[in-house]
Amino acid sequence: xxxxxxxxxxxxxxxxxxxxxxxxxxxxxxxxxxxxxxxxxxxxxxxxxxxxxxxxxxxx
Amino acid sequence: xxxxxxxxxxxxxxxxxxxxxxxxxxxxxxxxxxxxxxxxxxxxxxxxxxxxxxxxxxxxxxxxxxxxxxxxxxxxxxxxxxxxxxxxxxxxxxxxxxxxxxxxxxxxxxxxxxxxxxxxxxxxxxxxxxxxxxxxxxxxxxxxxxxxxxxxxxxxxxxxxxxxxxxxxxxxxxxxxxxxxxxxxxxxxxxxxxxxxxxxxxxxxxxxxxxxxxxxxxxxxxxxxxxxxxxxxxxxxxxxxxxxxxxxxxxxxxxxxxxxxxxxxxxxxxxxxxxxxxxxxxxxxxxxxxxxxxxxxxxxxxxxxxxxxxxxxxxxxxxxxxxxxx
Amino acid sequence: xxxxxxxxxxxxxxxxxxxxxxxxxxxxxxxxxxxxxxxxxxxxxxxxxxxxxxxxxxxxxxxxxxxxxxxxxxxxxxxxxxxxxxxxxxxxxxxxxxxxxxxxxxxxxxxxxxxxxxxxxxxxxxxxxxxxxxxxxxxxxxxxxxxxxxxxxxxxxxxxxxxxxxxxxxxxxxxxxxxxxxxxxxxxxxxxxxxxxxxxxxxxxxxxxxxxxxxxxxxxxxxxxxxxxxxxxxxxxxxxxxxxxxxxxxxxxxxxxxxxxxxxxxxxxxxxxxxxxxxxxxxxxxxxxxxxxxxxxxxxxxxxxxxxxxxxxxxxxxxxxxxxxxxxxxxxxxxxxxxxxxxxxxxxxxxxxxxxxxxxxxxxxxxxxxxxxxxxxxxxxxxxxxxxxxxxxxxxxxxxxxxxxxxxxxxxxxxxxxxxxxxxxxxxxxxxxxxxxxxxxxxxxxxxxxxxxxxxxxxxxxxxxxxxxxxxxxxxxxxxxxxxxxxxxxxxxxxxxxxxxxxxxxxxxxxxxxxxxxxxxxxxx
Numbered sequence: 001x002x003x004x005x006x007x008x009x010x011x012x013x014x015x016x017x018x019x020x021x022x023x024x025x026x027x028x029x030x031x032x033x034x035x036x037x038x039x040x041x042x043x044x045x046x047x048x049x050x051x052x053x054x055x056x057x058x059x060x
Numbered sequence: 061x062x063x064x065x066x067x068x069x070x071x072x073x074x075x076x077x078x079x080x081x082x083x084x085x086x087x088x089x090x091x092x093x094x095x096x097x098x099x100x101x102x103x104x105x106x107x108x109x110x111x112x113x114x115x116x117x118x119x120x121x122x123x124x125x126x127x128x129x130x131x132x133x134x135x136x137x138x139x140x141x142x143x144x145x146x147x148x149x150x151x152x153x154x155x156x157x158x159x160x161x162x163x164x165x166x167x168x169x170x171x172x173x174x175x176x177x178x179x180x181x182x183x184x185x186x187x188x189x190x191x192x193x194x195x196x197x198x199x200x201x202x203x204x205x206x207x208x209x210x211x212x213x214x215x216x217x218x219x220x221x222x223x224x225x226x227x228x229x230x231x232x233x234x235x236x237x238x239x240x241x242x243x244x245x246x247x248x249x250x251x252x253x254x255x256x257x258x259x260x261x262x263x264x265x266x267x268x269x270x271x272x273x274x275x276x277x278x279x280x281x282x283x284x285x286x287x288x289x290x291x292x293x294x295x296x297x298x299x300x301x302x303x304x305x306x307x308x309x310x311x312x313x314x315x316x317x318x319x320x321x322x323x324x325x326x327x328x329x330x331x332x333x334x335x336x337x338x339x340x341x342x343x344x345x346x347x348x349x350x351x352x353x354x355x356x357x358x359x360x361x362x363x364x365x366x367x368x369x370x371x372x373x374x375x376x377x378x379x380x381x382x383x384x385x386x
Numbered sequence: 387x388x389x390x391x392x393x394x395x396x397x398x399x400x401x402x403x404x405x406x407x408x409x410x411x412x413x414x415x416x417x418x419x420x421x422x423x424x425x426x427x428x429x430x431x432x433x434x435x436x437x438x439x440x441x442x443x444x445x446x447x448x449x450x451x452x453x454x455x456x457x458x459x460x461x462x463x464x465x466x467x468x469x470x471x472x473x474x475x476x477x478x479x480x481x482x483x484x485x486x487x488x489x490x491x492x493x494x495x496x497x498x499x500x501x502x503x504x505x506x507x508x509x510x511x512x513x514x515x516x517x518x519x520x521x522x523x524x525x526x527x528x529x530x531x532x533x534x535x536x537x538x539x540x541x542x543x544x545x546x547x548x549x550x551x552x553x554x555x556x557x558x559x560x561x562x563x564x565x566x567x568x569x570x571x572x573x574x575x576x577x578x579x580x581x582x583x584x585x586x587x588x589x590x591x592x593x594x595x596x597x598x599x600x601x602x603x604x605x606x607x608x609x610x611x612x613x614x615x616x617x618x619x620x621x622x623x624x625x626x627x628x629x630x631x632x633x634x635x636x637x638x639x640x641x642x643x644x645x646x647x648x649x650x651x652x653x654x655x656x657x658x659x660x661x662x663x664x665x666x667x668x669x670x671x672x673x674x675x676x677x678x679x680x681x682x683x684x685x686x687x688x689x690x691x692x693x694x695x696x697x698x699x700x701x702x703x704x705x706x707x708x709x710x711x712x713x714x715x716x717x718x719x720x721x722x723x724x725x726x727x728x729x730x731x732x733x734x735x736x737x738x739x740x741x742x743x744x745x746x747x748x749x750x751x752x753x754x755x756x757x758x759x760x761x762x763x764x765x766x767x768x769x770x771x772x773x774x775x776x777x778x779x780x781x782x783x784x785x786x787x788x789x790x791x792x793x794x795x796x797x798x799x800x801x802x803x804x805x806x807x808x809x810x811x812x813x814x815x816x817x818x819x820x821x822x823x824x825x826x827x828x829x830x831x832x833x834x835x836x837x838x839x840x841x842x843x844x845x846x847x848x849x850x851x852x853x854x855x856x857x858x859x860x861x862x863x864x865x866x867x868x869x870x871x872x873x874x875x876x877x878x879x880x881x882x883x884x885x886x887x888x889x890x891x892x893x894x895x896x897x898x899x900x901x902x903x904x905x906x907x908x909x910x911x
Binding site: 001002003004006007009010011012013014015017018020021024025028032033034035036037038039 | 491633
């Protein structure tokens with residue numbers, strides 16, 4: 001969908017970040033949704049680590 | 061869809077039960093429960109909060125649109141697959157949530173807990189009085205300025221029993237409290253009846269105190285176990301699961317963070333955390349918070365005891381040492 | 387009256403739903419009493435106490451939902467009660483406003499908002515690029531408000547966007563108005579025939595506001611982010627936006643705004659302007675005119691001038707550089723005299739405190755070589771604020787820059803930072819304070835009030851030393867903005883602030899006052 005196509009459509013906005021931007025859009029009646037965004041864990045325990053551990057155990 | 065967070069007790073379950081077949085038990089707009097082993101539930105959510113034995117997934121549509129009660133789901137450590145292969149949940153990149161991670165931190169002293177409790181109470185008073193919340197002034201022995209508005213049939217009916225229970229447990233008279241709990245388990249609206257949410261808050265606070273000073277409150281273990289086992293027959297399956305987790309010190313992530321902020325060092329904003337708990341599950345959040353505020357009263361006395369005892373023991377120990385003769 | 391029990395096995399609803407349902411059922415004609423709940427022993431006890439028990443209670447388990455009702459069978463049947471129950475449930479399931487529902491990620495958000503065509507990203511810079519990439523991959527346009535996004539990422543993402551025909555406005559893009567909808571920091575302006583592509587937030591805001599004041603309107607306002615016209619990025623979004631406006635049937639005239647681009651980029655843009663069937667007005671703030679004129683486009687001397695020329699050309703009128711004031715010359719001279727008379731001989735310094743970076747930049751460029759102005763966005767390295775000789779000299783600050791916004795909100799959102807600078811940087815040697823007051827979406831609820839309060843405090847402070855100060859402001863806003871342009875102006879004027887209709891005019895008046903006191907040093911008592 002090109003820029004000129006966008007100009008012909010109803011704007012529908014996904015907001016990632018500052019909630020005030022979402023609130024302002026809502027107050028204007030724009031279709032919008034606020035993402036409950038959190039940064040990815042990065043370094044903390046995650047399943048990938050566990051899965052590889054489990055695979056190691058299975059193999060041993 | 062992808063799983064974002066997995067509770068560590070769920071991970072353990074999946075490790076021990078490869079390719080387990082679960083059934084969809086109940087569906088809510090933003091959560092679905094899967095039944096395993098007759099009476100245990102795994103909860104998938106696509107909103108903010110995650111339960112013990114739970115999975116938070118990245119799914120924009122409502123679960124009801126592609127799942128029905130009774131559908132079979134195969135559970136593996138790296139993915140969940142619906143029997144008709146229509147749905148897959150990928151667990152490979154999920155972050156593991158430690159459901160009992162709190163206790164490695166510093167416990168706050170009684171005065172701090174007391175201040176926190178008051179802050180919570182003041183804030184809770186201003187919230188919409190649903191579920192059991194109309195009973196807040198009575199249970200915290202505050203002067204009630206006028207006839208409480210907005211109370212409801214359930215809160216009126218259970219008021220005396222709830223007050224009796226709270227009084228008993230807050231004086232550590234657990235033997236009196238236990239049969240009084242009989243008058244509460246399973247009572248109230250919703251798939252987790254209001255009193256169960258109230259009790260869950262007590263159970264988890266008791267459990268935490270017990271772990272901080274094992275042996276001081278030997279009754280707590282039995283108390284929690286008995287309530288959890290009574291719940292099996294006396295309340296909904298969903299609630300029984302919740303109470304069992306609470307007795308083991310496990311609550312939802314939002315509740316865990318709130319407890320951490322109340323009882324241990326935390327850098328998070330207390331009221332923001334409380335608001336997150338309040339918003340969850342219709343009035344369940346409010347009922348849990350009411351239980352928390354009441355349980356914190358017991359807790360701050362318990363903590364005071366612990367530190368006083370600590371001092372006393374030191375003094376006695378010193379006295380018993382033979383004075384070295386010159 | 388008869389009592390009935392309806393049972394729904396394995397039915398799970400939250401308590402608020404059940405509470406509402408109970409109330410609805412209670413109101414049905416012929417229903418004397420009704421209780422809805424899970425079949426736990428205690429709930430059944432309650433039902434019994436209310437006189438609603440039937441033999442079926444023995445079959446109920448805690449996981450069953452029951453409706454226990456006492457009804458007048460002449461008026462209603464239990465089946466009708468059950469039907470009502472189901473109907474209410476279905477209705478609430480359909481109309482359930484997921485207003486509070488916040489999906490946990492971009493992909494689930496796109497599922498939750500079918501037809502989503504734009505993603506607005508304002509997460510911390512180090513995470514932003516990944517989110518933008520996902521958005522572009524999903525075929526959505528992007529407005530990237532975050533800054534501190536590496537330039538290599540910007541290039542890669544813009545190339546992807548261009549390839550897919552998508553917008554990637556940013557990073558550090560604060561202003562856009564797409565399909566008449568203001569995004570992030572933007573003013574409420576009428577819809578119309580002028581399209582704008584801007585590489586600077588408040589610059590774009592000023593131009594759109596001026597166009598609105600002159601009675602015309604905006605078709606589309608596209609942001610590009612501050613770095614777009616550097617050689618490394620090559621003006622990718624400026625070009626993308628420019629070309630889309632050329633192709634847009636609603637746009638009859640195009641305005642481009644940016645700080646002076648790198649030469650290769652300026653050339654590319656002028657090439658496109660040359661081939662444009664629609665008139666093009668270009669403000670390369672403080673930049674060279676020749677190339678623009680050679681391309682058949684219309685150069686400008688200020689943001690206000692760009693707006694004026696755009697409107698005149700649109701209306702087929704003659705135009706020229708606007709170097710003056712809206713008020714008649716004599717009135718301006720009177721104001722200058724009156725204000726200069728407030729000052730004592732040792733008050734010689736300028737304190738320009740801006741919340742909008744482009745407006746600060748325009749101010750310094752318009753004041754030109756007459757003044758040595760130290761700044762955190764200096765026109766040349768020697769004029770960096772760190773080089774200020776022992777705190778004496780003219781200062782012009784962009785308070786929205788990184789060093790002032792660490793761990794605190796942007797001064798357009800929260801006036802506290804500027805309030806503190808009023809206190810710390812204005813003293814007995816200050817002659818003129820120059821400020822911008824930016825209204826609109828994203829801005830603080832009463833920026834004029836905050837400035838007026840600070841000015842009153844300053845006058846109070848200085849009056850203890852028998853002194854006063856000149857304060858000049860412009861308000862970037864319209865009567866449609868929630869902070870209300872006219873109300874804001876009145877608030878400022880009530881604090882003795884001279885309000886001009888544009889940044890350029892406010893700067894010009896500042897210049898006149900500063901020149902007057904230089905001349906009249908010693909004359910003014």
